Amino acid sequence: MDDALLIVKGLKMYFPVTRGLLRRKIAEVKAVDNVSFDVKAGETLGLVGETGCGKTTTGRCILRLYRPTAGQIIFEGLDISYLHESKIRSIRRKMPLIFQDPYSSLDPRQSAGSIVGEPIKFHGLVSNKKEYKERVADLFRMVGLNPDMMNRVPHEFSGGQRQRIGIARALACEPSMIVCDEPISALDVSIQSQIINLLEELQDRVEGLSYLFIAHDLSVVRHISNRVAVMYLGRIVELTESKKLYDNPLHPYTQALISAIPIPDRAVEKHRKQIILRGEVPSPLNPPDGCHFHPRCPVAIPDCSQILPPLVDVGDSHQVACIRVKH
């Protein structure tokens, strides 16, 4: 664990649900409930799961955009879990965020050049104007944009280009890790691959750059990540290397998720086994007792409705939270 850039331990983020004028707390949404993982330098960790499972909330806690309910976040050896807001800024520079929606995440009146250059100025990363200009032009080139386009405003760019601007801005921070929250979901399929490849190239070029890659599309997450954490209702149910996740998924939810994703290959599809789950994901306001997945689980036993299984190491850098998995 020593070489970990980021360590998340027992992270919980509960949101109060309030009612009435006095905003009396009547319940809690356990958006993130006891989540632990680490991200090593130069690594991409994927966070995957269906809508509302707590991916974005996990990302926002790590960036300390929320004050976590419990747990620890250790970044570059420093415990930032409850660090004061004034100290958090310089930390945030080291792990910028890129969002899903390239349309709403960029200031429409600002030029692309100043959007990208803003963090450089804000954090004083260059010493003079000439250096600043060169740095911004470099960043444009790094993400495959022509520096001549610097004076344009966001709406003059396509969706994929806007996402490139967002990536250039993140790189301007000289980050150790970029948190990518659904960075390609809003883009056309043919454009998605351009952005995926760009992210991969940058990692090859920038020594030690890590990504926390959040998305609901397991094919994409598996492609870009070294390891993948699968979330279900606020908890990680399985965490392992990308390869193992497809070759040997252990959690029944992971197995169902994999079988639900069609592969664009007729010969392969004809022989795939399909697991159709019962019902839908329950509300995180009122998760089922015991293992949250048990009401939909094809292999549940009576104990599953009693025991909330922790994420345990089953060897070979594979972790799973299921009492039905032998180890």
Added chain:
Amino acid sequence: MALLTVENLKTYFHTDFGLVKAVDGVSYEINEKEIIGIVGESGCGKSVSQLSTLQLITSPPGQIVDGKVIFEGRDLLQFSANGSEMRSIRGGQIAIIFQEPMTSLNPTLSVFQQIGEMLELHLKMDKEMQRKHSIELLKQVGIPDAERRIDDYPHQFSGGMRQRVMIAMALSCNPKILIADEPTTAVDVTTQAQLLALMQNLVNQYNTSLIIVTHNLGVVARYAERIYVMYAGRIVESGTCDDIFNQPKHPYTIGLLKCVPRLDEAEGTKLVPIEGLPPNLINMPSTCAFLPRCPYSIDKCREEVWPPLKRVNGQYVSCYVDTRR
């Protein structure tokens, strides 16, 4: 003969920026009990072509400028858009399900009122029969406690359940063709798998033909027998799924298959993106619309008009280049 044959369909939009040739000479067919897929990226004309066959295009700005839609020997485009023939076909013979359930469901009417209305219009059922039949339908699409839920309003259902209600409504009058226009893009993957499997079972059971409109090639590989690939308002390749997934021939189809990550890919697989951007369909050149992005292009592509579909083995391909070489 095919159950539905669309011939040279053209639908244009007159906009402030110019003429948008959203659908520009599209032909396809679907046989009885068949499942076909229509695939392409956002804006390539998938929805407009489906809406055109049912004359659901708002005019202005839209206009069906050419083509035939032959269904059971009659050309549907000869009927007036709001006449009784078209109304009995829509919902009764050909039903459509949209991506966003709230565009098809009326929020102010209960599920029973909405399904009942269809049953009355198309099947002339009385109230008692309507109720019995509606409950039966909800049960078939897997809605628990159907007797009670039948009187609920759309907003009282979760996203996935609402999609099920829509499927029930679309199948209520036992249509010959069901068009599912990106029916599951807004729901999660496990729910998507549930809904597609449900639709597949139901169409098999009722001998309904199914048109799946999607940008997801995987969905087509899993469920459809034949596939039509669209680009910039035209069909660029068609054939059986077995042929096309095994040996795609149009550069765009080849590109699409190489640019999406596959769940079963080996470690270290590199994606091959399709360079450039999809065209915006305004003031399009007469040459092949894929030309600016095409890695296979030859001089002929720059000199001649968009190539017509040509038979290559069992497939139809709109390309001057033999990509097999």
